[in-house]
Amino acid sequence: MIEEKPILAIETSGEQCSVCVFWNNEKYVETTSRIKFSHSKMIFSIVENTLSTAEIALTDLKSIAVSIGPGSFTGLRIGLAAAKGMALGASLSIIPVPTFEAIAQEALNRTKNGEKFFIANKVNKEEIYLAGFINMGNIYKFTDELGIVSRIELGQNFHGKTIFGNAGNSQLNFPSARSIAYWSSMYGEKHELTNYDLLEPLYVKDFLVKGLIVK
Amino acid sequence: MKFPFVQNISSEEETVKLAKSFSAFVQRGDCVALIGNLGTGKTFFSKALCKEFSIDDANSPTFALLNVYLGKEKFFHFDFYRVGSEQELLDIGLYDYLNDEETITLIEWADLFPAILPIKRYEIEITLNEDFSRTFTIRKL
Numbered sequence: 048m049i050e051e052k053p054i055l056a057i058e059t060s061g062e063q064c065s066v067c068v069f070w071n072n073e074k075y076v077e078t079t080s081r082i083k084f085s086h087s088k089m090i091f092s093i094v095e096n097t098l099s100t101a102e103i104a105l106t107d108l109k110s111i112a113v114s115i116g117p118g119s120f121t122g123l124r125i126g127l128a129a130a131k132g133m134a135l136g137a138s139l140s141i142i143p144v145p146t147f148e149a150i151a152q153e154a155l156n157r158t159k160n161g162e163k164f165f166i167a168n169k170v171n172k173e174e175i176y177l178a179g180f181i182n183m184g185n186i187y188k189f190t191d192e193l194g195i196v197s198r199i200e201l202g203q204n205f206h207g208k209t210i211f212g213n214a215g216n217s218q219l220n221f222p223s224a225r226s227i228a229y230w231s232s233m234y235g236e237k238h239e240l241t242n243y244d245l246l247e248p249l250y251v252k253d254f255l256v257k258g259l260i261v262k
Numbered sequence: 263m264k265f266p267f268v269q270n271i272s273s274e275e276e277t278v279k280l281a282k283s284f285s286a287f288v289q290r291g292d293c294v295a296l297i298g299n300l301g302t303g304k305t306f307f308s309k310a311l312c313k314e315f316s317i318d319d320a321n322s323p324t325f326a327l328l329n330v331y332l333g334k335e336k337f338f339h340f341d342f343y344r345v346g347s348e349q350e351l352l353d354i355g356l357y358d359y360l361n362d363e364e365t366i367t368l369i370e371w372a373d374l375f376p377a378i379l380p381i382k383r384y385e386i387e388i389t390l391n392e393d394f395s396r397t398f399t400i401r402k403l
Contacts, residue, residue, distance in 0.1 A: 083362065084355070084358065084359075119358050120352065120355065120357045120358060121355035121357070121358045122358070169361065170361075171357070171360070171361050171380065172291065172360075172361065172363070172380060172382060173380075173381060173382070
């Protein structure tokens with residue numbers, strides 16, 4: 048039996064710079080560093096170490112899954128730029144993974160069937176990225192579309208609810224690279240891109256600066 | 263100190279005193295935007311403020327764009343003077359620095375790119391008077 052090729056997953060949407068060589072949930076190699084403002088310095092050495100521990104060459108991968116946001120403005124660009132560079136060099140496809148959906152998939156293990164939960168991550172000091180989900184057993188379903196609310200609104204309207212993410216009240220903040228890989232193994236096929244030149248991070252918020260809108 | 267706060271200052275010693283008084287209000291996550299022409303004393307004030315947090319190596323970030331200091335608190339010290347566009351600031355990750363709630367951010371020449379500044383911030387405007395005294399206006403936005 049020929050073993051399926053692994054996925055290389057990259058997660059840089061938050062404080063973690065996490066990389067995973069993933070065959071399945073029982074077989075993977077994951078390396079994570081959690082040092083602020085160091086993703087650009089760390090990412091390629093982490094990729095190299097993870098591939099070397101897994102005894103896999105870049106060209107032996109099936110594809111590269113990358114967390115596309117929402118999340119840190121710079122972190123997402125570092126992750127996506129690294130993924131594009133490696134994919135181009137090794138002729139691999141890219142699977143863009145919506146960060147909140149990877150967290151939602153992970154949250155299924157921490158919530159009950161039928162339970163509603165939210166994911167809330169900080170945009171800045173005033174605003175929060177927020178989406179609502181319901182646990183449907185092995186899958187999640189959106190109940191509230193991904194959007195932006197104020198911190199005041201979150202405090203007033205979501206008190207007592209199960210909230211994951213770094214603005215939430217539960218321990219699951221940002222996903223690990225393994226969660227990104229797992230999501231891509233479940234749903235990635237229809238999202239897989241061989242032409243990823245125009246692939247951009249999912250910022251949700253437009254970063255408004257004079258004469259320029261960075262989406 | 264009540265904001266807006268206005269004071270005329272005639273010596274470096276008085277600037278140090280003002281920085282000391284202001285330091286009592288500055289907390290982790292705050293952004294302090296400094297506005298004033300060349301030679302008005304933005305960097306001197308920044309150094310005096312950092313000194314209150316046991317930081318002795320604060321210096322002008324005009325060429326480095328960003329200096330990072332560690333004392334009783336951590337500081338990011340930006341200078342927008344040499345920055346050509348808002349895009350450059352996005353490229354160096356300004357938003358991620360501004361959103362760090364454990365650090366105090368100082369920005370010299372903040373008025374060059376007002377659209378990119380956080381809504382909540384302290385704004386310190388320094389104007390040079392004819393008699394070479396300075397007028398410091400501190401606002402809490």
